[in-house]
Amino acid sequence: MSIVLATAWADGGSPADDVAALAAPLLAEGAVLAATAQQAGAAVGCLRWAGAARPAELHEADDLILALDGYTIGPARCASELADIYRQGSLASLEALDGSFVMAVVEPARRVVHVLTDRGGSRPVFVAHEGGRLHAAPQLRCFIRTGIGPDDLDPAAVLSLLLNAYMLGETTYLPSVRCLGPARRATLRERRLTLERYWEPRFGQTTPRSPADADAAIVRSVAEHLQRFQRPVIGLSGGVDSRLMLAAARAAGIAVQTVTWTYAHEDTEESDLAVASRVASAAGVPHRAHRLKWDTLADDAPALVRAADGLVGHLGGLADRQRLAAELAREHDALFLGDQCYRGESEVSSADHALEGIGISTLPGPMRRLARFLMQPDAAERAMQAYDAAVRKLTPDELREMAPQDLHDRLYWAVRLPRLLTGPKALWRRYLDAVSPMLAAPVLELAAGLPGEQRVHKQYLRDAVARLAPDFAAIPYARRSGRVKWRRVLREQGRFQEYLGRTLLSPDPCFDRWFDRASLRLACRSALGAAPAGSGSGGLRRVVRSLLVRPMLRPPLLLGLLTLRLWMGAWRPADPD
Template sequence: MPGLCGALGAAECDIDRLREGLRWSGRERVFDHAAGDVAVSVAVNDGFGDQPARTDDGELVWLWGDVYGVESPSGYTAFSGLERDRPARTVADLYGRYGLDVVERLNGTFAAVVSDPDAGCVHLVTDRMGSHPLYVAGERGVAVSSHVQSLAAATDAEFEETYLPEFFTTGRVSGCRTPFAGIDEVPPSSVLTVDVETGDTAVRRYWTPRYRPVDRSFSAFVDEFVETFRTVCADYLRDDRRYGVLLSGGSDSRLVLAAAADHDTTAYHLSDWMSDEAGTAERSALAADCPFVWLKRGPDHHRECLVENPSMMPFYGRFDQAHTAGFNDRLREEVDVVVSGLYADVLFKGATLPTAVADFGPLGTLTLPVERSVDSVEAYVDRAVQSLPPYLDVPMTMRETFEANVRETVRGIDHHGVVYPSMRELVSLREFYPMSNDPDLFYYGLTQSMPHWTPFLDNRMIDLALRLPVKYQLRRDIVNTAIERLAPDLAAIPHASTDVSLDRPYPLHFVGRYLTSMRRQRRDTAPDVPYYGHRPWVHGPELLRHDRFAIESLLANRDVVEALPFLDWDGVLETYRRHAEGENFYWELFMLVGFLEMPAVRALAGIEPTSTGVVPSRGVDIDLTSGDAR
């Protein structure tokens, strides 16, 4: 799979075992380098230049990901197509001008390694958001990999049970921590420097996200948003590339479609049936005069995901969230770059902000577009913690772990090794800074599958988002308004979740979301499948109650469960039974099923690392009242 790995200094790690993690699909181009006590390998998608690239002074540069442009004293310069196709070479050329300071000038989504033989050190570099994670382990030397499973297996790591409650209940381990003792993630927007001789490390943070809302009109923000988005897209899109927009029935990907429609662009929609969402996506593609391709998932989609995805999973997100699984080969054949609208909702729509909830008793609850105050570390911890699932047997609760790892310091609030300047940044940014805090495998899955681009992660869009007041994030929709400016025909099409056209005011969308939800519950238009709905993804809790893939996978992996001291087999059956009877352990069960299929987990449990993902037998008789299955 695309990524980086290396053994630096006296690292107690076999580089060949690390390299195994870079070969997932078999399509990667892998470049190996070894000189003295520095061995580095990089795997890239097709079409990128050879690595490492050498500077005039002899430094070596490896890069995984993409770079779009650079800030200089005279302003921002977008890279040409050739410069983007050879990112390591481009960065090496700039290194000669700016030295290591080039990293704070770069605009892109990437991780890099720079070896300086004369200085006897190696620099590990992450981009602003940590979109391409790097993990490190070792005391005398340092082993590094973008693939934490390979690093854990190659270093014979042990599970750090302290962090498992958060992983199994939320789908992530916060900050720089991982589920493994002695393995940490390199912080976002940082340079970790390794002294090759001594193994000593030092971290320098070159950028800190600071939320600084500007008091000006919403219209002025829309003007800047439209101009910035136009510029970002004009800088990136090329006439010699075929683009595939992952199009939903919402507005974020529709804005991307509006920008890309004048190029060689095809719209793709993934779903299980031709739902309202799929119909809206098709209508949007037709309005943009773009070909529309429906990628229809089959009935065994989740079983197939259990075969394809666990080997590349980074211990954040669910196995089914690499949404292009099953279609990657087709997408690679039909387009050169896949384009997504990811992260517009968290950057510009306050999707992860805590909001007030009105309780109407038997009528239900109503989420209000008003931020709920979280003004202290204690209040934050109270909101973040969750109870443990019955199958998890560990010495610390999630609350105890958070109380020990979230604390105020002179630099700000330290959250599992990542420091936020204040409570404002912690509350606003924690769900996606670093991006491994986002319990969603979608973006990382794309990095492992094919060349892709997410325009909202451009530095210029992030800078704008950090100036947008909360009131505009929660009670306006800057993306809808931008589409109205850029593509009125697309704005006239209703949003699939509200049934209100994008050119209508936000209050109508707020009301429309609830009315549409109630209307869909009363009309019978979905296929006779209890977990199908009008969203792009199936209803997970009902899927677990009606499809046996999860319990069959759990039964097939009973030996893994019983080999790990923190898992309890009777608790596994209890969790599944209680969910089947109406409680909601959907997230905890999905996390467990994917976890048990990961090769690193199986290896550390002493179980042969072969996938059991698709269990052919659907006739297993299961007695959930005991530990037996017949």
């Protein structure tokens, strides 16, 4: 279930009509409007995908409308109980709740609206403020109207998707629409919208917990989330996070099935599939394995980009996921994923290193050359200027005073992780819920209290596995990932490679305003190992420039370009006549 909200107090418009307009793109794709509520000046709708198991949650009374997407953990379990908590203790009482949710609260008499996200930012919600009105919806395309043209796009967002495979902060393609991150509160009062972060993990400023307390917090979090579902399944990889979830479930006495998927055609003893199978066997739980096909992207890419709103460029990680989600939904109502609040790589040493560590290019000379090579000249300059400003905004002076590792982990929680969750989880949730208990507030607080060296390489998670499940810890972690090796497969000519080259070079008015077709031909030749049909050299100067940027023409860049091409090509700008 997802929330669609519109207000119209400012100009007397029809919020019910606005809700219908916002919901229309998703209704056309199979969603249903499960419930609606309307008071003078505000309307709330609850969308539900036909295959999703969780019912709509909507409370309507004369004094209050409260809509809940997801679930809370604690004394209140439904929208009407949450409304009572709000009446008794105000907004802070709702913000203190654990769970996986987006909430919308409307007080008609005061003309006040609040939209809240949970502390892990586990569910997407997009908001726009125009003319004193607030609109909120679960996907970006709800806001796309005919008449939006190429010049209306946020240049920093376009460049970030190209270089980083995701967008900075809360930006989207549309400058007027934001994707709220974790622990965010959007409040409309007297026609003004305020955006605040009501909580954040204080990395480096919290007292560490004892190992026993840490283990108890992890077990409790995993158990509380598992207990909200009838038929959950844990996505078990060969790594640390999912192994810890399974260990916590066993410690809590909860029997749960596991599932693993891979794109690899062959397995070894060190592969994800083989290691996950051994862990499941040690746990004594039912386990299933699925092999996915990456070349289905030749058929599925447009639908995947549409479902994920084009907000993540990791298309390779989404291949064949809709089929997998549909299969899992036949037996399960929730998939538990091992997302946690920081990456497990080596320690960072500076603020710029912290940015690079979460996948944000700081636009050194080579990256600027790459942008100028691929993009139209005016678009490149506008994009780089806007991008530089957006990166500076992510790290104001007060944050740069933090220890580099603390800054890295704080940025990963606030900037990168919720954006990478937005796309993949939008796919899962068309069929079943997608849950990350390691992003629950108690576990975030636990991680924040650890010294930086305990967070590096996920050391505290490994230690917790060893304490909770020594038999799991005795099984070596996977050394071979089941992800697609794109650098190799893109040079093996096939259906997807042909589709990729053809799509990138096919004319599109919006895409062509941003990107240079001749340069794209050379980029395809470099990354695909062969020139797409009909491609030429592009001139000596361009060929020389392509040689300078060739080391950066990697497969993720082409997949990001494909995402941009498909997203822009799906627009239907209004006829100028």
